[in-house]
Amino acid sequence: MTKRLIPVPPESANKLKEAKQTGLGYQFVSVRLKNGKHFEQAVVSEGHIIQVKGYREVPFSAEDLESVTVTGKRWNFRQKREKRPDLH
Numbered sequence: 328m329t330k331r332l333i334p335v336p337p338e339s340a341n342k343l344k345e346a347k348q349t350g351l352g353y354q355f356v357s358v359r360l361k362n363g364k365h366f367e368q369a370v371v372s373e374g375h376i377i378q379v380k381g382y383r384e385v386p387f388s389a390e391d392l393e394s395v396t397v398t399g400k401r402w403n404f405r406q407k408r409e410k411r412p413d414l415h
Contacts, residue, residue: 331385332375339395346397357398360391370404378404
């Protein structure tokens with residue numbers, strides 16, 4: 328299974344380039360969608376949203392994005408999640 332990579336909108340990408348990286352090649356961000364939904368913790372790498380906390384795959388498409396903002400909210404996104412039978 329391949330991960331879904333969602334490109335960051337150009338307006339947000341320019342701001343992310345100016346911000347300090349959280350780690351080597353990545354930043355912790357929050358994401359706001361056009362419908363008002365907000366995801367407080369996500370990870371951006373090389374101009375793409377690669378993971379959202381609590382989801383196996385990024386739960387939205389590039390067309391849904393309104394803004395992406397660097398945050399200081401860290402989490403261990405590299406930790407393998409335990410497979411549970413109730414998750415698909």
